[in-house]
Amino acid sequence: MKNILVVNYSQTGQLNDILSNIIKPLGHHSIEVVRVTPYKKFPFPWSGKAFFDAMPETVLEKPIELAPITFNRNNYDLIIFGYQPWFLSPSLPATSLLKNEKFLNIIKDTPVITVIGARNMWLNAQESVKSMIHNSGGVLVANIPLIDRNNNLVSALTIMHWMFGGEKTRKWGIFPKPGISEKDINSVDEFGEIINTTLNNNNYNSLQKKILESGRINIKTNILFIEQRAKKLFRIWANLITSKGTTSKKRMFWVGFFKYYLIFALFIISPIVLLIFNILVKPFVMGNLKRKKDYFCSVKLNTNNA
Numbered sequence: 001m002k003n004i005l006v007v008n009y010s011q012t013g014q015l016n017d018i019l020s021n022i023i024k025p026l027g028h029h030s031i032e033v034v035r036v037t038p039y040k041k042f043p044f045p046w047s048g049k050a051f052f053d054a055m056p057e058t059v060l061e062k063p064i065e066l067a068p069i070t071f072n073r074n075n076y077d078l079i080i081f082g083y084q085p086w087f088l089s090p091s092l093p094a095t096s097l098l099k100n101e102k103f104l105n106i107i108k109d110t111p112v113i114t115v116i117g118a119r120n121m122w123l124n125a126q127e128s129v130k131s132m133i134h135n136s137g138g139v140l141v142a143n144i145p146l147i148d149r150n151n152n153l154v155s156a157l158t159i160m161h162w163m164f165g166g167e168k169t170r171k172w173g174i175f176p177k178p179g180i181s182e183k184d185i186n187s188v189d190e191f192g193e194i195i196n197t198t199l200n201n202n203n204y205n206s207l208q209k210k211i212l213e214s215g216r217i218n219i220k221t222n223i224l225f226i227e228q229r230a231k232k233l234f235r236i237w238a239n240l241i242t243s244k245g246t247t248s249k250k251r252m253f254w255v256g257f258f259k260y261y262l263i264f265a266l267f268i269i270s271p272i273v274l275l276i277f278n279i280l281v282k283p284f285v286m287g288n289l290k291r292k293k294d295y296f297c298s299v300k301l302n303t304n305n306a
């Protein structure tokens, strides 16, 4: 019997459901589930102001205060760390946990599996999480990212409906439901089975390979293309807002500016740039794209690819 720690934050409960289903096949092990919450909760549903105002500190990975956390043990055989990306970075509560002293003591020399509950853009966030786990002495042995499989613009519209309206329902009764599909959430126990076999054999070397063999984790070229450019721009905006936003009035002005930039970039610029890329460039860079996708699907750490 192994000692497993499952630790995460979830605002709507979506990630809690995913993790509860993943650990179903691990029931005969000793499992401790710790849900992290910020000391000062984020609003849900979000106001537009609060949502975009969370961007700078999220992207700059500045930790916030968490409500007190208790772990029953000083060490575990395995840590399953669940998180969600915010603005192409780990969410603020996730970053704060990864920088929390108690958690840093526990993670040292311990195998870690990351489980992501995203809209569809998790590549940059995972690079940050990989580095933080590595720097704290943990060993990333697998990553299980779950996403909304709908078209990027459709999922952006539906998640806004969810985040700003508070209900995981169909926008106008015609769009698909936001977030990760119930089918995907309900069938993640498949990954729990794979983890279980690995735990019994005590060998994590081929765990990620087996997870990928499920065929459920795919990176779309368009998402790779956007992520490789957008994070740099987010960093510029985050630094601009924190340096120029010296009073709350000034900060709100720059946050408002960022909001319109983001909507314009997502719905106007990116479809045009992607169309040009797909027609003129993609056919000539297929090998490079495949290498990048293989890297992001792996648990290797190489900051040059981010």
Ligand SMILES: Cc1cc2nc3c(=O)[nH]c(=O)nc-3n(C[C@H](O)[C@H](O)[C@H](O)COP(=O)(O)O)c2cc1C
Binding pocket: 009, 010, 011, 012, 013, 014, 015, 016, 051, 054, 084, 085, 086, 087, 088, 089, 117, 118, 119, 120, 121, 122, 159, 163, 179
């Ligand atoms: C402020 C904010 C920013 C987000 N940014 C991203 C993002 O960059 N990429 C992504 O795939 N999903 C993004 N999402 C969606 C979340 O990753 C997550 O799927 C959703 O919030 C539900 O997670 P929960 O389990 O915490 O409720 C964002 C959500 C919020 C609230």
